Amino acid sequence: MNEAGQREDFLAAEGIEELRFWNHQWLKNREGVLLEIWNGLHRRTGCVAVMRKVQNHRYIPPQVEQLKGSFRQSTS
Numbered sequence: 001m002n003e004a005g006q007r008e009d010f011l012a013a014e015g016i017e018e019l020r021f022w023n024h025q026w027l028k029n030r031e032g033v034l035l036e037i038w039n040g041l042h043r044r045t046g047c048v049a050v051m052r053k054v055q056n057h058r059y060i061p062p063q064v065e066q067l068k069g070s071f072r073q074s075t076s
Helices: 003-013 023-028 030-045 064-075
Strands: none
Touching: 023 030
16 A cells, blocks of 8 residues: 555544645635535534524534635635
8 A cells, every 4th residue: 555545544544534635626726625625524523613693603604705715814
């Protein structure tokens, strides 16, 4: 087994799902990459908390623009 396969098996045994993306995927399809990351979080946790209003505590998926804005803020 190659090194990447061993790493993937080790991470899976630890309960970690590995997501990989090529550079060109990020450069040409950021929305798709962000949505795949969102789907990975949802698969792992069952939900990701994004509250519209604090008083109603509803869990909703974010809009793609919100994901893009969060990414820009975290990398600035």
